[in-house]
Amino acid sequence: MSLIKLDHIVKTYQVGHEKRDVLKDLCLTIKEGSLVAIIGASGSGKTTLMNIIGLLDQPTLGEYQLRGQSFHNLNADDLARIRNQEIGFVFQFFYLLPRLNALENVMLPLQYQNIDPKLAQEKALHWLEKMGLTHVAQQKPQQLSGGQQQRVAIARALVTNPSLILADEPTGALDSKTSDDILNLFISLHAHTQKTIIIITHNPQIAEQCHRIIQLQDGEIIRDEERQK
Amino acid sequence: MKWKFYWREALNNLWLSKLRSILAIIGILVGSAAVVTLVSIGEMAKYKALSEFKTLGMNLASLVVNQNMDFNAGIDLTRTLIPDYNYAQSMLTLATKVANIQEVAPVATLSLPAYYAGKKLEAPIIATTYSYQTLANLQIQEGRFLHRLDRNNYFCVVGSDIANQLKNNGSNSIIGKELQLGNAYFTVIGSIKPWIGNAFISNNVNGSVFISLAAAHNFAPNLYIDTTLLQLKPDSDPDQIETDVKNFLAAKFPGLEVTVKTGKQLIVSMTHQKNVFTWMLGLIGGIALLVGGIGIMNVMLVSVTERRREIGIRLAIGARRADIQIMFLCEAIILATIGGVTGIIISLFITRIVAEFLTWEFMFSGSAVLIGFFVSLFTGIFFGIYPAYQASKLNPIDVLRAE
Structure with missing residues (x-):
């Protein structure tokens, strides 16, 4: 069953007086439970694609469906609700809130779901434990290493039990050893949870670990390769 | 449940930006303290003035003859009666002719030079009757006031300032000293x-010399009765007395127009004046509070600018625009509440000190506290709305990309 369906997606940006197509008539379907890498050089349109898939941006033309639902007529708050429930984001620079400790950062998406704070704390602790971070739960992000911060961010992405994890260059700010750990974490997560994980990267070695590689160039898909693992 | 989260987050955020929070709180604190202190001082001043007046003047009334002044033609003597000594004599019968009047004291102020031991005294001469003592509640320092029997005697009583001037010139007692008033x-x-x-x-009782009306008439025949003070019986109806007095005078002096002012009217007008005064003070405090509110807005706008990435992250992971607005509004409300309450507590001390200093009865106006608190709160909400709105309008992609 397809989780994501992009149908003739065009995204155009106005740069001064000039219009620039960042995504050009892009069609793509991603099955539920896939581990997908989207690769491409800088400016190829991969982050724009992630923003559209993550409901942070709307396409100029075409239709995007997540689990069969399209989002033409939804307002910003409806989109925020769907992002909160269906999508977990992992960013290159972690984007943890420096004012909150690790536990509070993981709890944050649950706070916007209006659930009991005790239950939220239990869930957050569960994911911190899975990430091997129970001992740093009370520490602020700036007290953690890059790898620990990224694992906190992954826990935050998973705490709402979303169907889709979007990771934008998740190892881009980490050293090679930590990058391997994080990548293995994604692979292991996928194996255990069968969640749909899309990793956006420019690193071919990371992409090689995924089940499907989609390569973008100048806003178009130039390679879409299923790989058997 | 969500509100608990909002408040905790807001408190946490403010705590982590202590200096900025304190600056915003100081702005509101000064405004709130100014509103509450000034309104309380206004209330104390009103209470002081009214309580003095109520003890001294509740049963008083004053009567003044209206002059039909035509400035082109001068005083129209055919239409106007000069309130002279004869008029004063008629006024003295009011106590027997009009019910509920206890005492009557016609008062004329003479502009005659006064001398003591060859030195000029700057002292107006008040010609009146013995009743003036009761009406004005004068307390005697030495000797006595004018008496019913003093009518034509050339006796005088001096106010405390004049008494001091007389003492400076020699002995301790001033009884028996001679003053030259005009030629007498x-x-x-x-x-x-x-x-x-x-x-x-x-x-100006303290700076005046009092002589009897009859004696004044002897050496200054053209004296002019400025006003006639009346003391009314307790619980009498001032409006009824005003009507009765006017009827009495209309029969006695046809065409004479008088204005009667009663204590009741004066209290109403004093209360009105003092309320205006209190509101003026409150308004001045309100301006300070407005400045405090603008301070909150500035601090919150800086906070929004500094926390753009945080806002972007929150929006990306599922915060609604309302969540962001409420987060910043909660911070503004907390700042305003802390500032407002602290300002009220500080104003309590300031008002206490002012009351001590002015020897007024200390009063802390409940309405001032409520006004101070709610205006602070309103200021916080009002000036917090714009930064909160600005924050919620941010686009997560733009913010995260820029950061």
Whole structure:
């Protein structure tokens, strides 16, 4: 069953007086439970694609469906609700809130779901434990290493039990050893949870670990390769 | 449940930006303290003035003859009666002719030079009757006030300031000293204790020399009765007395127009004036609060600018625009509440000190506290709305890309 369906997606940006197509008539379907890498050089349109898939941006033309639902007529708050429930984001620079400790950062998406704070704390602790971070739960992000911060961010992405994890260059700010750990974490997560994980990267070695590689160039898909693992 | 989260987050955020929070709180604190202190001082001043007046002037009334002045033609004597000595004599019968009037004291102020031992005294001469003492509640320092039997005697009583001037020139007692008033010599028979004033009586009692109306008439025949003070019986109806007095005078002096002011009217007008005064003070405090509110807005706008990435992250992971607005509004409300309450507590001390300093009865106006608190709160909400709105309008992609 397809989780994501992009149908003739065009995204155009106005740069001064000039219009620039960042995504050009892009069609793509991603099955539920896939581990997908989207690769491409800088400016190829991969982050724009992630923003559209993550409901942070709307396409100029075409239709995007997540689990069969399209989002033409939804307002910003409806989109925020769907992002909160269906999508977990992992960013290159972690984007943890420096004012909150690790536990509070993981709890944050649950706070916007209006659930009991005790239950939220239990869930957050569960994911911190899975990430091997129970001992740093009370520490602020700036007290953690890059790898620990990224694992906190992954826990935050998973705490709402979303169907889709979007990771934008998740190892881009980490050293090679930590990058391997994080990548293995994604692979292991996928194996255990069968969640749909899309990793956006420019690193071919990371992409090689995924089940499907989609390569973008100048806003178009130039390679879409299923790989058997 | 979500509100608990909002408040905890807001408190946490403010705690982590302590200096900025304190600056914003100081702005509101000064405004709130100014509103509450100034309104309380206004209330204390009103209470002080009214309580003095109520003890001295509740049963007083004053009567003044209206002059039909035509400035082109001068005083129209055919239409106007000069309130002279004869008029004063008629006024003295009011106590027997009109019900509920206890005492009557016609008052004329003479502009005659006064001398003591060859030195000029700057002292207006008040010609009146013995009843003036009761009406103005004068306390005697030495000797006595004018008496019913003093009518034609050239006796005088001096206010406390004049008494001091007489003492400076020599002996301790002033009884028996001679004052030259115009061309006549008067013997001092008493002095009055310092007089605290009475909104109903405009005479400068402490700086005046009092002589009897009859004696004044002897050497200054053209005296002019400025006003006639009346003391009404307790619980009498001032409006009824005003009507009765006017009827009495209309029968006696046809065409005479008089204005009667009663204590009741004066209290109403004083209360009105003092309320205006209190509101003026409150308004001044309100301006300070407005400045405090603008301070909150500035601090919150800086906070929004500094926390753009945080806002972007929150929006990306599922915060609604309302969540962001409420987060910043909660911070503004907390700042305003802390500032407002602290300002009220500080104003309590300031008002206390002012009351001590002015020897007024200490009063802390409940309405001022409520006004101070709610205006602070409103200011916080009002000036927090714009930064909160600005924050919620941010686009997560733009913010995260820029960061």
